[in-house]
Amino acid sequence: MxxxxxxxxxxxxxxxxxxxxxxxxxDIIFVFKQEDDGDYYLPEYFxxxxxxxxxxxxxxxxxxxxxxxxxxxxxxxxxYREDETILIKIKYDTxxxxxxxYKLIGDLNEVVAHEVRHIKQQRKNMFDLxxxxxxxxxEYYTQPHEIDAQYFGFKRISRLRxxxxxxxxxxxxxxxxxxxxxxxxxxxxxxxxxxxxxxWEKHIKVIMQKL
Numbered sequence: 001m002x003x004x005x006x007x008x009x010x011x012x013x014x015x016x017x018x019x020x021x022x023x024x025x026x027d028i029i030f031v032f033k034q035e036d037d038g039d040y041y042l043p044e045y046f047x048x049x050x051x052x053x054x055x056x057x058x059x060x061x062x063x064x065x066x067x068x069x070x071x072x073x074x075x076x077x078x079x080y081r082e083d084e085t086i087l088i089k090i091k092y093d094t095x096x097x098x099x100x101x102y103k104l105i106g107d108l109n110e111v112v113a114h115e116v117r118h119i120k121q122q123r124k125n126m127f128d129l130x131x132x133x134x135x136x137x138x139e140y141y142t143q144p145h146e147i148d149a150q151y152f153g154f155k156r157i158s159r160l161r162x163x164x165x166x167x168x169x170x171x172x173x174x175x176x177x178x179x180x181x182x183x184x185x186x187x188x189x190x191x192x193x194x195x196x197x198x199x200w201e202k203h204i205k206v207i208m209q210k211l
Contacts, residue, residue, distance in 0.1 A: 114153035
């Protein structure tokens with residue numbers, strides 16, 4: 001495979017992943033609009049589809065559990081490899097359900113992209129995922145597979161909202177201190193690793209134009 005074909009393959013794969021993320025986010029938003037607090041399982045929720053799991057090219061089959069509950073606004077996600085399940089947790093104030101949709105869509109794009117990346121990592125054996133989870137936040141967030149997934153999720157938001165990538169990364173670590181529990185100097189270490197990850201990607205389109 002020559003350089004041009006390899007770059008086209010990468011761009012095609014990126015477009016495919018974007019479509020997968022868009023589909024899942026759209027399904028979650030539909031459920032959020034229709035339902036109140038509770039646990040919902042996708043794609044099983046959509047009976048007309050007659051599907052128990054999501055199946056996409058290049059990924060292992062998986063399902064999505066959406067947990068919706070009243071509380072201070074928060075969106076979080078986890079991927080359980082053994083169950084092949086993405087858990088999406090949404091907390092929201094019932095008095096402003098419609099007002100948070102724009103922010104919710106953005107946050108879902110980030111966390112879904114992050115967790116879908118973990119599924120791809122598993123399918124492609126990109127990293128050694130059979131490791132004991134570190135106890136310290138710094139060790140956790142600087143694991144190679146976590147840096148990769150964070151980069152992928154933040155890149156998604158940067159492109160969707162046309163916001164500089166570094167601004168997206170720094171804003172997340174500033175607004176999610178209760179989630180990551182990193183000290184300020186540790187945040188700089190993690191942010192630095194994310195910002196320096198895969199710098200070559202920004203050169204792909206330039207290279208394509210020159211070939």
